Amino acid sequence: MSEKKPSFPRPLPSTHLLGTGTPMCAGCGGLQVLHEIYDLLGPKTVFVNAAGCLTLLAVYPFTPFRGGWLYTAMAAAPAGAQGVRDALDILISQGRLPPEENLEVVALTGDGAAYGMGLSATSSAIERGLDFLYLCYDNEGFGNTGQQYSEATPHAARTATSGGPRGFFGYKKDLFAIWAAHRPVYAATVVGAEIMDLARKVEKAKGLKGPRLILALAPCPTGWDFDPKETVEIGRLAVKTGIWPLKEYVDGRVVHTKIPHPRLPVEEYLRRQGRFAHLFQPVRQEELLRELQAQVAAYWAQVTG
């Protein structure tokens, strides 16, 4: 691959393309990452949105987007992206639209759509080699309906539909691996708190054609139950504890872009969030905590050999 090496650190954009005054919750990790990525992509972008928290960014008669935005439905964002991409290609190839009018097509979804209802549409869009960037803000639950568990909810987290002393019974689905198995041109995990890492990856994705994933952990103050001012800190801790590995898939290989060393105990991350409070109160659930720590250790042992 003739990979263009993005040169960071260099000054990141100092003004935001996405307008202010949106109805997102204070401290929304999804909004943070969208701000950062939009600035890097530039205004020649059309977002094709699936149902999720960020659906409410554009509320008639206002829109915070400088470029285009289309709301589809929960399962249909990649298919909508296909229609927009194909139409732009047809118009440009027939000379009905000048090439400078072209847009980068971005499917914008939450984890509910990305890991669940929209997965079939996503898989097929990758299979068709659709030239699009897929941005998932993963707040690990159905955020805009009050944080019920999704297929991205981590083991033992308490949500509106996973109460009880042990929290969520399932295990977070590995969407990155699912994408990688489809052999896309690019896939990466990011978090808004690690902006230089994010900037490098978005820059790289921007320079490529074909299906590209940016999977962003989106700390959610209301759903995860922490103070909105801690969004950045929670994001950093997700990386430092090894819970959210920063990595990318290029040319059939997975590379970790930040290997936490030394790795902080997962407790440092879990303790800060109300959704895990039952692991510590009224009694400390040693067994569950050990299991969660062991999962992270096993992951890193496997990938760093």
Next chain:
Amino acid sequence: MKVTAPGRALLTGNAAAAWAARLARVDYVPAFPITPQTEIIETLTGWIDAGELDCRLVTMESEHAMVAAAGAAAVTGVRVFTATSSQGLLYALEMLYAVAGWRAPLVLVNVSRGLAAPITLEPDHNDVLAARDTGFLQIHCATCQEVLDSVLLAFRLAEDRRVRLPVIVNQDGFYLSFTREPVELPHPETAAGFVGPFDPGSLRFTASAPISQGVAVLGGGPYSYFRYEMHLAAQAALSVYDEIAAEFATKFGRHHPAVEAYRLEDAEFAFYMMGSFATRAQEAVDCLRQAGWRIGLVRPRLLRPLPDARLRELLAGKKAVAVIDQNLSLGKGGVLFAELASALYGQPQAPLLVSFVGGLGGRDLPPEEFFAMAEVLKAAAQEGVAPPPRLLFTAEELAEVQKLRAIAGAERARLKEAP
């Protein structure tokens, strides 16, 4: 089969639909195969591969995705055609509402087929009627020629600035989709001249003219406003259709009114139905007329918008009308019956309406049933009371089903006894 337009050709309804898309010079066809629609996209694929049609066809993974891509492409500025049937239309239903709300001016051909369960490949109208309230306008065809002509009309209607709503053109599975009929193919230049170039209007995604489309609204006020705008546009589509159909008649010599009335002038009685089986009713009308009956046929081609006023006019003063529904709204009855009854409600000269449900899942409607229905109409008119709705179903058919049930029971018992 090699056909070279223009001229007359023997075409199936599916081939006629594909020809219409070709003549309308569609830019984009998102597709997903389903019986009995498949031949439409196969035909278009063949032309694209042979370099005879400059169009992009993409096979999507579902009809839900297909309609999402279709709507998104249409609002980005290209002419879009697609087709489906039955379960596929239902799978896409969520997106039908969405793309109609975007005011995406695309054309979808539905090849009618009954719905599961039980599963069947054969036609009736429950699939397309499930899409009745989506915001898609509906044109129902009785012949293969109508399929071709209606698709051309549908593009004009969908793209008209006064309408800007997507259109479903419906043809009956098997009865039209796979039946060859002589079809007049218009000259490509004339057809292209009639349809005109695609006008995206204010909708399109480009770098210099960004828009946000399909945005949320807060509260019932703006929601009601936009939904009502769609309703008004759908209503306006009736007079727009009249204009377009008149222009079509001038250009091509074939007139397709919003409601077709057959031998109705002096009629005391009428059949009321839509789709290809209405050609059976037409035959029956001719036979009955020979036997001295004063009977006719009313066939709405447009179901949405429903030409209520015209139906009131046409049926005023008739003694009784047999409404034949190839659908069944479970727990209520025939949809066309309910729709016609509501259109005629309170009219001083409204005829007596008698409801028949028939032709479900491809069941035939033989001539003698039309004669029997005519007798029921006459009796009802004499008594001044409509009999209860009835399913067209014979004693032989019942015996056949009972035989099947007996076999199924015997088989079950045999399996239980088997060691």
